[in-house]
Amino acid sequence: MTILMPEPDQSVLARRDEIIAALRKIVPGEGVISSDAEMKPYESDGLMAYRQPPMVVVLPSTTKQVSEVLRYCHQNGIKVVPRGSGTSLSGGALPLADGVLLGLGKFKRIREIDFDNRAVVVEPGVTNLAISQAVDHAGFYYAPDPSSQIACSIGGNIAENSGGVHCLKYGMTTNNVLGCEIVLMTGEILKIGGKAAECAGYDLMGVITGSEGLLGVITEVTVRILRKPETARALMIGFTSVEAAGQCVADVISAGIIPGGMEMMDKPAIHAAEAFVHAGYPLDVEALLIIELDGPQVEVDELIGRVEAIALGCGSTTCQISTSEQQRLLFWSGRKAAFPAVGRISPDYLCMDGTIPRAQLPLVLRRMNEMSEKYGLRVANVFHAGDGNLHPLILYDANKPGEQDAAEAFGADILKLCVEVGGVLTGEHGVGIEKRDLMPEMFSDIDLNQQQRLKCAFDSEGLLNPGKVFPTLHRCAELGRMHVHKGQLPFPDIPRF
Amino acid sequence: MDTLKVRDAQEVEDAVRAAIANEQPIEIVGHGSKRTVGQPMATNAVLELSALNAVTAYEPNELIITVQAGAPLADVLSLIDSKNQHFAFEPMDTAALLGTAPGAGTVAGMIGAGLAGPRRIKAGGARDHLLGANAVSGFGESFKAGGKVVKNVTGYDLCKLLAGSWGTLAVMTEVTLKVTPRPESERTLVLRGLGDVAANKAMTAALGSPYDVTGAAHLPGSALRTTAGALAEIAQPDQSLTLLRLEGITSSASHRAQSLRTALKSFGDAELIEDDASAALWRGVRDVEPFAASGPRALWPVWRIVCPPAAGGALGEQLSRESGGEVIYDWGGGLIWAALPPAADGHAKALRQRVEKIAGHASLIRGSDAVRAAIDVFHPQPAGLAALGSRVKRSFDPSNILNRGRMSRGSAT
Numbered sequence: 089m090t091i092l093m094p095e096p097d098q099s100v101l102a103r104r105d106e107i108i109a110a111l112r113k114i115v116p117g118e119g120v121i122s123s124d125a126e127m128k129p130y131e132s133d134g135l136m137a138y139r140q141p142p143m144v145v146v147l148p149s150t151t152k153q154v155s156e157v158l159r160y161c162h163q164n165g166i167k168v169v170p171r172g173s174g175t176s177l178s179g180g181a182l183p184l185a186d187g188v189l190l191g192l193g194k195f196k197r198i199r200e201i202d203f204d205n206r207a208v209v210v211e212p213g214v215t216n217l218a219i220s221q222a223v224d225h226a227g228f229y230y231a232p233d234p235s236s237q238i239a240c241s242i243g244g245n246i247a248e249n250s251g252g253v254h255c256l257k258y259g260m261t262t263n264n265v266l267g268c269e270i271v272l273m274t275g276e277i278l279k280i281g282g283k284a285a286e287c288a289g290y291d292l293m294g295v296i297t298g299s300e301g302l303l304g305v306i307t308e309v310t311v312r313i314l315r316k317p318e319t320a321r322a323l324m325i326g327f328t329s330v331e332a333a334g335q336c337v338a339d340v341i342s343a344g345i346i347p348g349g350m351e352m353m354d355k356p357a358i359h360a361a362e363a364f365v366h367a368g369y370p371l372d373v374e375a376l377l378i379i380e381l382d383g384p385q386v387e388v389d390e391l392i393g394r395v396e397a398i399a400l401g402c403g404s405t406t407c408q409i410s411t412s413e414q415q416r417l418l419f420w421s422g423r424k425a426a427f428p429a430v431g432r433i434s435p436d437y438l439c440m441d442g443t444i445p446r447a448q449l450p451l452v453l454r455r456m457n458e459m460s461e462k463y464g465l466r467v468a469n470v471f472h473a474g475d476g477n478l479h480p481l482i483l484y485d486a487n488k489p490g491e492q493d494a495a496e497a498f499g500a501d502i503l504k505l506c507v508e509v510g511g512v513l514t515g516e517h518g519v520g521i522e523k524r525d526l527m528p529e530m531f532s533d534i535d536l537n538q539q540q541r542l543k544c545a546f547d548s549e550g551l552l553n554p555g556k557v558f559p560t561l562h563r564c565a566e567l568g569r570m571h572v573h574k575g576q577l578p579f580p581d582i583p584r585f
Numbered sequence: 586m587d588t589l590k591v592r593d594a595q596e597v598e599d600a601v602r603a604a605i606a607n608e609q610p611i612e613i614v615g616h617g618s619k620r621t622v623g624q625p626m627a628t629n630a631v632l633e634l635s636a637l638n639a640v641t642a643y644e645p646n647e648l649i650i651t652v653q654a655g656a657p658l659a660d661v662l663s664l665i666d667s668k669n670q671h672f673a674f675e676p677m678d679t680a681a682l683l684g685t686a687p688g689a690g691t692v693a694g695m696i697g698a699g700l701a702g703p704r705r706i707k708a709g710g711a712r713d714h715l716l717g718a719n720a721v722s723g724f725g726e727s728f729k730a731g732g733k734v735v736k737n738v739t740g741y742d743l744c745k746l747l748a749g750s751w752g753t754l755a756v757m758t759e760v761t762l763k764v765t766p767r768p769e770s771e772r773t774l775v776l777r778g779l780g781d782v783a784a785n786k787a788m789t790a791a792l793g794s795p796y797d798v799t800g801a802a803h804l805p806g807s808a809l810r811t812t813a814g815a816l817a818e819i820a821q822p823d824q825s826l827t828l829l830r831l832e833g834i835t836s837s838a839s840h841r842a843q844s845l846r847t848a849l850k851s852f853g854d855a856e857l858i859e860d861d862a863s864a865a866l867w868r869g870v871r872d873v874e875p876f877a878a879s880g881p882r883a884l885w886p887v888w889r890i891v892c893p894p895a896a897g898g899a900l901g902e903q904l905s906r907e908s909g910g911e912v913i914y915d916w917g918g919g920l921i922w923a924a925l926p927p928a929a930d931g932h933a934k935a936l937r938q939r940v941e942k943i944a945g946h947a948s949l950i951r952g953s954d955a956v957r958a959a960i961d962v963f964h965p966q967p968a969g970l971a972a973l974g975s976r977v978k979r980s981f982d983p984s985n986i987l988n989r990g991r992m993s994r995g996s997a998t
């Protein structure tokens with residue numbers, strides 16, 4: 089393990105039995121898990137190279153229990169790591185040796201469906217897909233659709249501000265949530281927002297979304313639902329160069345078209361996917377675009393024609409257009425299964441998640457190929473092409489000495505490159521532990537201090553999910569200190585008011 | 586009143602540091618077009634950002650624009666318009682409502698105020714379009730939030746806090762915003778003579794339809810009586826207008842307008858208004874023209890109420906009946922603008938009682954100095970949330986230097 093976690097607090101570990109007994113009083117029965125065997129499934133999340141058994145697992149089923157657990161932990165200086173379904177790819181739900189792992193899996197109820205206000209109120213353990221399924225009969229759905237949607241929880245989606253293939257047009261999680269109930273580390277329960285479009289005061293919902301479980305534990309969520317588009321059709325377009333495919337994406341956007349989805353795969357990804365699901369992908373192309381148009385039939389038909397013409401103009405060599413729902417899903421099947429498909433051709437893989445200005449794509453791919461040679465590791469690429477979000481998959485074998493370290497170094501180089509060309513470290517998977525130590529690539533100490541000051545407003549003792557997101561932990565008192573002193577004006581020439 | 590006009594981000598930092606050292610709160614101003622919104626501020630020193638007015642980078646293909654904080658909104662809008670793009674959240678122009686100079690207003694002022702227009706129901710608000718910012722905190726430090734790409738989850742999303750914070754957290758010096766293609770065509774369906782509750786039902790049906798409605802507004806006849814402009818031109822005496830907008834490529838907008846018209850038959854026979862004429866109507870709604878400061882209701886306080894959309898009609902009807910005031914509805918009922926007859930508290934107490942019953946909130950956007958000093962301009966929050974809000978404020982501005990007291994009465998000292 090190359091990432092250091094905060095030093096376990098021995099005084100907490102020494103009190104483990106007492107702490108477990110106290111937690112059992114709050115959450116009775118099977119809600120507290122403390123045997124090594126039973127805690128095993130909670131040792132890691134989707135970033136499986138990292139494992140750590142927690143001190144104890146607690147699975148509350150009411151907000152009151154969450155509040156009491158947090159209050160107890162706050163009073164006793166015990167760290168807490170929230171967990172939804174454990175599909176995070178950045179290690180956000182990695183337990184701490186001296187911490188409580190607080191699983192929200194029992195919060196499974198859909199509390200209210202309000203079609204008139206186009207809102208659904210759910211508990212945080214409800215899966216992303218279950219929300220769409222619950223409103224499907226009336227022709228509605230919940231728009232953000234991470235590929236993990238059958239498993240990941242809405243609470244985890246809020247914490248990570250998750251995206252999906254449709255977020256170019258319909259937004260990320262943050263653009264589709266209206267409110268939540270959150271429990272602070274002190275045990276205080278707060279209701280933020282609701283069915284109205286905006287909450288009063290500062291946009292706390294906005295900053296809680298994407299806060300990776302560091303600000304509070306979400307115990308209820310109100311999401312916005314949309315009517316399903318009348319129809320959707322997809323084009324599957326092949327190019328002999330990534331540059332040409334990239335040009336096609338740019339031309340579609342500059343023609344004023346924002347497709348429902350616009351995904352790109354490079355040759356290794358195409359081959360892996362085709363071998364796995366037999367979607368009929370062309371194997372002699374360097375890049376494949378899947379572009380989906382959705383909306384009323386007349387609109388979709390017309391835009392399909394426009395996109396096809398743009399693709400031809402960019403030198404596409406193959407172009408298939410779906411004529412049935414079955415065919416559209418077939419086009420997507422390879423893209424949606426890209427991660428497991430790559431999993432079949434390599435014992436292990438690391439999934440990266442940087443975003444770049446789209447114009448930099450050819451450069452970034454060229455540099456990635458050079459890195460691939462340098463590290464002696466293969467890479468397959470899938471992209472959310474419309475918004476420049478790359479998912480390079482680095483193939484390696486953890487059983488070969490040195491390969492995991494090499495893969496991680498390769499991944500870090502890719503992310504540094506993303507920042508260098510004007511992009512960011514993560515487009516949708518979050519920082520977690522995986523990108524934590526790269527944060528200084530993108531943010532100065534001052535930037536990070538400001539973010540951590542905000543953390544202090546929610547969790548002054550730093551007990552909630554410490555060791556994630558921020559490379560260095562500071563005490564709140566230190567962060568809050570003002571370094572400007574009266575009488576010592578740094579800039580004496582500024583006119584006094 | 587002392588005004589310091591800064592020319593670059595470094596000068597902003599210097600000025601804020603000097604203010605901190607001297608314990609001198611400062612008011613942050615762009616063009617000053619919205620200075621009358623909020624609690625009266627406890628300061629007589631002004632930091633003016635209008636000279637930070639450059640467009641740093643505009644990349645239509647990347648769907649982003651980066652501008653300095655004080656860039657004039659009107660100029661930026663025409664720049665992106667020249668590439669057939671727009672800010673999808675349709676920022677309102679407050680000039681008519683507040684009675685300030687037409688066309689005034691900076692980009693950062695628009696973000697700080699966070700007043701989105703009719704398309705918010707589909708495209709979100711200012712907060713959904715602010716991708717990144719450079720700002721100077723009340724620690725006197727320049728920090729960066731977010732990034733310059735459309736998709737980013739690296740670190741806390743501080744941009745969300747800056748949007749709608751009325752300059753109380755940090756002084757933005759540069760912002761990156763998402764731009765999107767402007768729709769090719771627009772169509773508006775007009776239903777006449779519906780009562781508020783029936784209109785609310787019609788808008789709810791339209792927004793729950795698959796026809797992708799991007800504007801849903803209702804203007805009662807009495808509110809239109811004294812209006813000038815495009816809305817007045819299509820209005821009949823004492824008859825309400827319910828407007829539903831469809832946008833997109835021409836074939837699609839027309840097709841959906843026809844389908845929606847059929848779907849709403851039970852509410853009446855809708856008329857169709859196209860393109861420029863349609864756009865003029867929505868500008869009127871966006872800018873709350875019926876309550877313009879140049880009109881007969883100039884002295885009436887104007888409230889902005891945000892509530893669950895399907896509950897808006899009943900609330901608005903009750904408010905206007907009880908107070909003798911006027912209301913208009915946007916966002917399918919989720920946004921109510923209420924102009925109420927003058928009163929010492931601007932009707933704050935009675936209005937908020939009603940609004941809270943349906944889990945909404947209300948801010949006074951236009952009001953005399955005396956009324957604004959006497960009441961909470963922004964909706965008071967429950968104790969726990971208010972306390973968290975002040976902790977958030979202190980985490981950016983511990984000595985309460987920036988726009989002191991503008992957002993909450995308690996913090997004036």
Ligand SMILES: Cc1cc2nc3c(=O)[nH]c(=O)nc-3n(C[C@H](O)[C@H](O)[C@H](O)COP(=O)(O)OP(=O)(O)OC[C@H]3O[C@@H](n4cnc5c(N)ncnc54)[C@H](O)[C@@H]3O)c2cc1C
Nearest residue numbers: 172173174175176180234235241243244247250251301306
């Ligand atoms: C095969 C696969 C495909 C994926 N595809 C996508 C994709 O397309 N797009 C995308 O964005 N992501 C994707 N992911 C990543 C992952 O699914 C998302 O980040 C998801 O939102 C995590 O949800 P979870 O319930 O599993 O959260 P967890 O992994 O359990 O936790 C994630 C983080 O959220 C915090 N957390 C969880 N619940 C709560 C709560 N109730 N309150 C406070 N904090 C909480 C945790 O502390 C942790 O920091 C994929 C993952 C896999 C394995």
